[in-house]
Amino acid sequence: MADLMKSVERVKPNPNIPELRPGDTVRVHNRIVEGDRERVQVFQGTVMRLRKGGINANFTVRRIAAHGIGVERTFLLHSPRIEKVEVLRRAHVRRAQLYYLRGRRGKAARLREKRYVGENQ
Amino acid sequence: MKGILGKKVGMTQIFDEKGEVVPVTVIEAGPCFVTQIKTPERDGYAAVQLGFEEVKPKRLTQPQLGHLRKNQLPPLRYLREIRVSDVSQYEEGQKIRVSIFDVGDRVDVTGISKGKGFAGVVKRHGFRGGPKTHGQSDRHRAPGSIGAGTTPGRVYKGMRMAGRMGNARVTVQNLQVVLVDPERNLLAVKGAVPGARNGLLIIREARKTR
Secondary structure, X not given: OHHHHHHHOOOOOOOOOOOOOOOOEEXXXXXXXXXXXXXXXXXXXXXXXXXOOHHXXXXXXXXXXXXXXXXXXXXXXXXXXXEEEEEEEOEEOOOOOOHHHHHXXXXXXXXXXXXXXXXXX | OOEEEEEEEEEEEEEOOOOOEEXXXXXXXXXXXXXXXXXXXXXOOOEXXXXXXXXXXXXXXXXXXXXXXXXXXXXXXXEEEEEOXXXXXXXXXXXXXXXXXXXXXXXXXXXXXXXXXEEOHHHHHOOOOOOOOOOOXXXXXXXXXXXXXXXXXXXXXXXXXXXXXXXXXXXXXXXXXXXXXXOOOEEEEEOOOOOOOOOEEEEEEOOOXX
């Protein structure tokens, strides 16, 4: 029965999404449909968490918008509306979910950069 | 009127061509066999009896096996009737597959809902219960008044009260077919469907189409 489920949930990895990790600074290019027009919106921020779950897998990106307001957006990893994701920077983090960033602002919310990033760079 | 029997596999979500997420229920539907045809002349009404899910012969009684043997059919776990207006397009022993439905069709799905046991009035009828604070004792999930006093001197029939909930035949109408896979006998409909996983479902062409 589980196999029957899997056949419906065929997951095709998006070739334009590299492997993501918590702490990465990313630019997400997301297609937005407004009425009958389509455009690409870019959302840049830090990956706060990755959630698995087959076709429902998602990731949350946090960015600081104008006036220091934190904005979090969750994207479905397998959504065809995600055009591409660029990784700008990888950081050294010791947690899988970076919820502690929510309570911090400015300098306290910095993450140490990971200079050497193995072979998947 | 066309219909098929199936089994609930589970729920998931898929992306449609617009990239939007659609919640779907996956159903393993068919292959079914037409085990008997009921005609107005002989039976007083028109219907086809469908059989679904092959089982070991020892799971069935001799009368059941004999009924199926009439049309050289394998032992089948479930037999259900579907009313049709015209039986002439069916013949006994015929195989029915999911391919009778196409993506975009509207269907009604019937199943046995999950039993909830003896349920209170809040869960069963959506009552609000009593206040949580201000000195309430034992009133949090109580039904409140169930009627007036000496007149009428009794509780009206049909008063909504606690009792057995679920485990009843439920039909969800007008669900959209979003996926048909004849190879794996799978069908996916938009939205939820009554019953637990592995429960028997009757999938019929929608009676009322919006």
